[in-house]
Amino acid sequence: GDSVTQMEGPVTLSEEAFLTINCTYTATGYPSLFWYVQYPGEGLQLLLKATKADDKGSNKGFEATYRKETTSFHLEKGSVQVSDSAVYFCARSRGSYIPTFGRGTSLIVHP
Amino acid sequence: DVKVTQSSRYLVKRTGEKVFLECVQDMDHENMFWYRQDPGLGLRLIYFSYDVKMKEKGDIPEGYSVSREKKERFSLILESASTNQTSMYLCASSTGTGEQETQYFGPGTRLLVL
Numbered sequence: 001g002d003s004v005t006q007m008e009g010p011v012t013l014s015e016e017a018f019l020t021i022n023c024t025y026t027a028t029g030y031p032s033l034f035w036y037v038q039y040p041g042e043g044l045q046l047l048l049k050a051t052k053a054d055d056k057g058s059n060k061g062f063e064a065t066y067r068k069e070t071t072s073f074h075l076e077k078g079s080v081q082v083s084d085s086a087v088y089f090c091a092r093s094r095g096s097y098i099p100t101f102g103r104g105t106s107l108i109v110h111p
Numbered sequence: 112d113v114k115v116t117q118s119s120r121y122l123v124k125r126t127g128e129k130v131f132l133e134c135v136q137d138m139d140h141e142n143m144f145w146y147r148q149d150p151g152l153g154l155r156l157i158y159f160s161y162d163v164k165m166k167e168k169g170d171i172p173e174g175y176s177v178s179r180e181k182k183e184r185f186s187l188i189l190e191s192a193s194t195n196q197t198s199m200y201l202c203a204s205s206t207g208t209g210e211q212e213t214q215y216f217g218p219g220t221r222l223l224v225l
Contacts, residue, residue, distance in 0.1 A: 032210040043115070043201055043216030044154075051211045089153065093210035097142060103153035 002026055002094040006102035009087075013080055013109050021075040021105045023064075023090035031092040033057075033066055033073040034099060038087040047075075047088070085109045114138070115217035117202055122222045130189040132220050134202030141206055143185035144214065145169075145177060148199040160185055161208075192224045 007022045025031065032051045036044040048057030053068035062077045075088060087106050091099040118133035136143065145157040146169075156169030158177040166177050174196060178186045185204075189196055199221050203214040 034213075036214075036216075041218070043218045044203075044214070045216065046213045049211065049213070095210070097205055097208050097210065097212040098144075098156065098159065099214065101154040103151060 002028055002031070002092060002100050004090050004092050004100055004102035006088075006090045006105050009104075009106035011105060011107050013107070015082055015109055015111050016079045017109075019075070019077040019080045019084075019107070021088055021090075021107070023073045023075065023102060024071050025073065025090075025092045027068075027071045029095055031094070033064070033093075034091040035062070035064055035073070035075050036089045036091060036101075038089065038104070040086070044089060080107070080109045082109045082111055115202055115204055115215050117200075117217040117220050119220050120218065122220060124189075124192050124222065124224050126193060126224060128189075128192050128224075130192050130222065130224075132187040132189075132200055132202075132222070134185045134187070134217055135183050136185075136202075136204040136215070137183065138204070138206070138215070139182065140204035140215070141182075142204060142212075143179065144203040144205075145175070145185065145187045146201045146203065147171070148201055148219070154201065157187065192222075194224050196222065197224045198222060 034049045035047040037047045048059040050057040050066040056065045090102040115136045144159045146154040160179040176188045202217040205212045
């Protein structure tokens, strides 16, 4: 079935470090791919998305590129801030408007 | 901005009680969803609705039912709460039918069943 696998956390970084959170998806169909972020005490919100191969989604300094050849959509940021501490969810569409979510990766950024 | 609100942030209920979780969205979205979020399991879809009075089972519908009498409101019902339904419940809405549609989430209801 349609699934998403993302790296287990927590990921712990110092401020201004480089961030990568890995995400791979099952290669069925031509899904749209998403990263959502959940800040403490809040619901999820869309961070970025990409709808076709080689598209790059970007927002708030975060980027992810839709790689069909490696079925990946890794999230990157060049310099993280304490305010980026949150849980990040990778997701893919499942042939409709309904997404399948990964298990989430907690990011902790220390000053 | 889309706003999705949930009736309670925290709820404590007893085993066997009937529990109602309410969700309201203010952007005239056709689609509404209920998820539960558990550590290590991520988000799992319970039920969704694509129109008033329409509902579809998600991945884990057992023990739950839903109601959508008005477009803006989607209710999740636990007919007889059990301790394994202790969880964070998230409501979401979206518009359209394309694979690229964004989901808009409420802040969640943390339910504890004793």
